[in-house]
Amino acid sequence: MSNPTLNQSTGAKYTRIYGFGAARGDRVVPNDELVGPIDSSDEWIRQRTGIITRTRASEGILAVDLATEAAKEAIAASGVEPSQIDLVIVATISNVQQTPSIAAVVADRVGANPAAAYDSNAACAGYSYGLTQADALIKAGAAHYALVIGAEKLSDLVDPTDRSISFLLGDGAGAAVVGPSDYPGISPAVWGSDGSKAGAVGMNATLIDYREGDANWPTLRQEGQTVFRWAVWEMAKAAKQALELAGVKPEDLAAFIPHQANMRIIDEFAKQLRLPESVVIARDIETTGNTSAASIPLATHRLLKEHPELHGGLALQIGFGAGLVFGAQVVVLP
Numbered sequence: 001m002s003n004p005t006l007n008q009s010t011g012a013k014y015t016r017i018y019g020f021g022a023a024r025g026d027r028v029v030p031n032d033e034l035v036g037p038i039d040s041s042d043e044w045i046r047q048r049t050g051i052i053t054r055t056r057a058s059e060g061i062l063a064v065d066l067a068t069e070a071a072k073e074a075i076a077a078s079g080v081e082p083s084q085i086d087l088v089i090v091a092t093i094s095n096v097q098q099t100p101s102i103a104a105v106v107a108d109r110v111g112a113n114p115a116a117a118y119d120s121n122a123a124c125a126g127y128s129y130g131l132t133q134a135d136a137l138i139k140a141g142a143a144h145y146a147l148v149i150g151a152e153k154l155s156d157l158v159d160p161t162d163r164s165i166s167f168l169l170g171d172g173a174g175a176a177v178v179g180p181s182d183y184p185g186i187s188p189a190v191w192g193s194d195g196s197k198a199g200a201v202g203m204n205a206t207l208i209d210y211r212e213g214d215a216n217w218p219t220l221r222q223e224g225q226t227v228f229r230w231a232v233w234e235m236a237k238a239a240k241q242a243l244e245l246a247g248v249k250p251e252d253l254a255a256f257i258p259h260q261a262n263m264r265i266i267d268e269f270a271k272q273l274r275l276p277e278s279v280v281i282a283r284d285i286e287t288t289g290n291t292s293a294a295s296i297p298l299a300t301h302r303l304l305k306e307h308p309e310l311h312g313g314l315a316l317q318i319g320f321g322a323g324l325v326f327g328a329q330v331v332v333l334p
Contacts, residue, residue, distance in 0.1 A: 010140070011139045011140050011142070011143075011144075012138055012180030012181065014139075014184045014185060015179065016178070016183070016185020016186065017176050017177070017333070018079065018178065019076075019077030019079070019176070019334050020077060020176050020297060020334070021073025021076070021077060022073065022173070022175075022298050022301035022302070023073075023172060023173045023174075024170075024172040024298065025057035025061070025153075025172055026057060026058055026061065027055065027056045027057065028054075030042070030053045031045045031051065031053070035167075037160040037166075038160070038166065040167070050263020050266075050285055051290075052286055052287060053286075054168075054169065054288060055171060055172055055289065057153050057171040057172075061153070062096060063094045063096070063153040064102045064105050064106065066151050066172060067092075067106050067149045067173045068105075068106050070172075071088075071109075071147055071149055072110055073175070074175035074177050078179075080179060082110050082111030084145045085112040085147050085177070086112070086115045087115055087142075087144075088103045088104075088112060088146070089103060089133060089148050089149070090102040090103040090120070090130075090149045090150075090151055091120045091126025091129060091130045091149065091150045091151070092119055092120075092121070092126065092151050093121055093126075093154075093322070094154055094156060101118055102119050103117035104117040104118075106147075106149065107147075115147075116142075120133070122293070122321075122323065122327070123292055123293065123321035123325060124261065124295065124319050124322065125259070125320055125323070125326050126150055126292070126293030127148065127149075127150035127296045128191065128296065128317060128319040128326075128327030128329065129191060129319075129325075129327050130149070131148050131178065131186060132189040132327060135178065138178065144180070145178070145180075146177070146178045146179070147176075147177055148175065149174070149175040149176075149297075150173065150174050151174075152173070152292045154169040154170065154292060157220050158219055158220060159216075162219065164222045164223070164224055168261075169289055170290060171291065172298050173294050174298040174299075185332040186331050186332075187242070187330040187331070189328065189329045190238050190241045190328045192238075193323050194323070194325075197226065198322075200222060200322075201223070201227055201321060201322035201324070202220070202221065202322050203219065203220060204219055204220075204221045205218040227261075228262070228264075230320075231265050231320055232269075232272075234326075235265075235320045235326060236268070236273065238318060238326050238328050239269065239273055239318045240272075243316060243330065245329075246316075246329070248314060250273055250276060251276050253275070253279045253315065253316055253330075254310050254315060254333065255281070255282065255314075255315040256270065256273070256315070257282040257315050257316070258318050259295050259296060259318065259320055259321065260282070260284050260291065260296075261290055261295075262285070266282075266283060288302075292321065293319075295319075300315065300317070303315075304334075310333050314331070314332060316328070316329075317329065317330075
């Protein structure tokens with residue numbers, strides 16, 4: 001007996017981003033508010049990171065709330081009806097519940113129920129990973145319109161006395177609506193991981209350690225120099241590969257939007273990529289801080305508000321962080 005032939009789905013030939021949305025924490029936290037517990041100074045933080053203030057969310061506001069706010073703005077900007085969205089991906093490391101996912105709750109809140117919905121943990125590369133998945137799933141016919149969100153409330157995961165990372169982190173969410181296009185709007189991704197450096201950034205304990213009384217509430221830690229060297233040297237290579245894969249040169253770009261990890265890393269990227277002065281570089285970290293998975297869409301949202309001439313231009317984006325993981329691609333700004 002011959003096997004029956006299964007039907008296969010096919011989707012759009014190309015995809016693009018339709019619109020962005022953003023939500024930042026409601027509190028502006030200056031360096032001076034954080035320096036006491038880490039025995040530091042405003043000057044030290046500015047010199048090492050470029051951060052002047054960061055946004056953090058008040059008690060009672062969760063990552064799912066920030067994600068919902070950003071998603072609603074992105075949907076309104078996109079012109080896509082919420083009922084047309086059949087895929088919701090939320091990149092996050094700060095959902096305070098292992099389950100249910102933030103994505104399923106957001107899908108319901110914004111009117112996209114019963115969209116396929118799941119959370120993705122790729123830390124600071126999470127938004128890039130989400131965009132890569134949305135692009136592939138739409139092209140495969142598994143989805144038609146996707147909502148991709150990076151959402152973090154990292155202030156729940158920091159130890160105020162930790163000098164390695166606590167002063168870097170902020171809270172916020174950035175969202176993008178992705179759908180079919182008659183031109184290529186998202187390039188192939190350069191993405192990957194290096195688990196041999198898993199100890200460089202991450203939690204300092206497990207929930208089991210905490211439950212059994214062997215550790216305090218797990219918080220984020222990092223080996224600053226290890227991460228800095230990896231980001232500056234290895235991630236610059238990944239960014240160059242993304243340009244090659246997209247078939248564009250630095251002078252073709254309108255914007256460069258790296259993960260907002262550290263201003264020194266951003267400046268070094270620009271040098272190594274030999275970006276011309278015409279390329280606008282995102283520096284949202286100065287007043288938002290490092291928001292992990294939310295940082296690229298938040299920085300993109302701000303760039304488009306401040307530089308409307310960038311609409312329709314090409315942007316190189318790259319995320320990198322705990323895992324260690326990375327993801328980069330060139331996109332057409334909506």
